[in-house]
Amino acid sequence: MSKLQYPTVLSVAGSDSGGGAGIQADIKAISAMGAYAATAITAVTVQNTLGVTDVHPIPIPVICGQIEAVLSDIGANAIKIGMLHSSEVVEAVAATLLSHKAENIVLDPVMVSTSGHRLIEESAIETLRRQLLPLARVITPNIPEAEILAGVKIDHNDQLPEVARALAKSAGCSVLMKAGHLVGREIVDYLYNAETEELIALPSEHIDTPNTHGTGCTLSSALAAALAQGLSLNEAARKAKEYIHSAICSGANYTIGHGHGPVDHFWKMKDL
Secondary structure (H helix, E strand, O other): OOOOOOOEEEEEEEEEOOOOOHHHHHHHHHHHOOOEEEEEEEEEEEEEOOEEEEEEEOOHHHHHHHHHHHHHHOOOOEEEEOOOOOHHHHHHHHHHHHHOOOOOEEEOOOOEOOOOOEOOOHHHHHHHHHHHHHHOOEEOOOHHHHHHHHOOOOOOHHHHHHHHHHHHHHHOOEEEEOOOOOOOOEEEEEEEEOOOOEEEEEEEEOOOOOOOEOHHHHHHHHHHHHHHOOOOHHHHHHHHHHHHHHHHHHHOOOOOOOOOOEOOOOHHHHHO
16 A cells, blocks of 8 residues: 655745744644645744844755755655845755755745844845746735835735736746735735736735734745645635635634734634
8 A cells, every 4th residue: 555645845934933924834834734844944033923123044054954854855845935034045045946846836025024124135135036036836925025026116906916917927937916915895815827827816805903923924835735735826826815814814813922913823723
């Protein structure tokens, strides 16, 4: 009898000591979505619900060593990339993934924390654009990140389809545009699938809660987990959006810390 195989996701991202974002959120989301989570930590942040107060970069040989250790033994059906703080780190991660011919790369271009703390050096943005975006299957920028990458100001939800198309064309990959920073009763994210040239609206009701820390990390990790299980990009995006919306709803009324709390990653277990 053949042995079973876990669908596996490697998360390459920073550590959040508060547990709501970064590697910690990635592990929770990937696990809740039914996949196996492996990790490569790029930086250790001093962080809680009130914000980020310090960042300690992990040496590049250690970052690449973690990636090598996972891919050479366990392998990965998908890879989620989060916080990469410098040009040197971006270049090293890109080269390592390229050498392993990594596929199903979901890139969350983390640049600024919820509290406004800059998480990437200015010089790294261009390196990210040139070396890592072309390796990605899909990127998941929020409004501030899309404004930086596309060089445009975004004020309205109806701008998102065109921004997604433009980013996809310049990056050479699909784009899942997150609308959470916009104000309105309904949140409409958009997936521009560059593989099929489809534009898919992903609407959801706006939830009034301060517990939105780590939503970007969680969504991108859920998307990677769905792709690791063999879903199409369209199906994976829908499933990831449903997961993050339910996680926000379930965690809306909890109190953790004194600032922006986390979502409820394990909302599915409430019914067990």
